[in-house]
Amino acid sequence: MRIPMGEAALPGTLTVPAGAAGVVVFVHGSGSSRHSPRNRYVAGALNDAGLGTLLFDLLTPEEEDDRANVFDIPLLAGRLVRVTGWLRGHLPVPRVGYFGASTGAAAALWAAAGRDRPADAPGGGRGGGGEDGGKEGVAAVVSRGGRPDLAGPRLADVTAPTLLIVGGRDGQVLELNEVARERLRCENRLEVVPGATHLFEEPGTLEAAAELARDWFLRHLGGSA
Numbered sequence: 001m002r003i004p005m006g007e008a009a010l011p012g013t014l015t016v017p018a019g020a021a022g023v024v025v026f027v028h029g030s031g032s033s034r035h036s037p038r039n040r041y042v043a044g045a046l047n048d049a050g051l052g053t054l055l056f057d058l059l060t061p062e063e064e065d066d067r068a069n070v071f072d073i074p075l076l077a078g079r080l081v082r083v084t085g086w087l088r089g090h091l092p093v094p095r096v097g098y099f100g101a102s103t104g105a106a107a108a109l110w111a112a113a114g115r116d117r118p119a120d121a122p123g124g125g126r127g128g129g130g131e132d133g134g135k136e137g138v139a140a141v142v143s144r145g146g147r148p149d150l151a152g153p154r155l156a157d158v159t160a161p162t163l164l165i166v167g168g169r170d171g172q173v174l175e176l177n178e179v180a181r182e183r184l185r186c187e188n189r190l191e192v193v194p195g196a197t198h199l200f201e202e203p204g205t206l207e208a209a210a211e212l213a214r215d216w217f218l219r220h221l222g223g224s225a
Contacts (some may be wrong), residue, residue: 012056021222022095023052029102077110105146140220167196
């Protein structure tokens with residue numbers, strides 16, 4: 001499908017099993033897209049557990065040409081807020097969760113903290129904020145190998161239960177997650193997957209991360225494996 005976003009449209013893939021208690025919106029990191037094999041694997045695990053998923057591209061190809069956009073967390077968060085509002089307007093979604101990887105985790109937490117203020121989103125005209133859909137109804141957030149520290153100014157405002165998943169061999173990112181967790185005031189947990197590096201490419205590590213994410217979303221969005 002194509003999700004309207006002002007003058008542009010964002011491509012996405014929506015999967016909603018019958019009777020799904022909620023939908024998890026995926027927010028990919030820099031250099032990735034809705035076709036990320038790792039995110040698609042996790043999405044499949046969530047679908048098997050009866051949860052809906054939406055994978056979409058946060059930026060148009062033209063916007064991606066400007067590398068500054070790829071790391072513009074307020075812009076990406078505002079885009080996520082608008083997509084969430086679109087989702088609620090087209091589906092009777094009882095609960096929404098966010099799954100973020102790499103820089104996408106920062107955008108997910110920024111959006112979950114609530115409506116963007118103009119000062120937070122200088123790119124508002126491109127989808128940088130100002131539309132409802134972020135905080136209300138965000139039932140849970142999961143970060144895989146994420147950079148939650150990049151959402152530093154908004155971490156204390158996040159109310160959705162948040163799970164941080166980090167590879168045991170991803171030392172610098174693990175340290176950044178530990179620092180970010182200290183700033184969270186919501187229910188939160190840090191899970192370390194032994195032997196995993198940043199991309200969870202080692203045998204069994206991505207499966208372990210997917211199981212952790214699945215259980216967290218089932219707990220907070222509802223449904224059964």
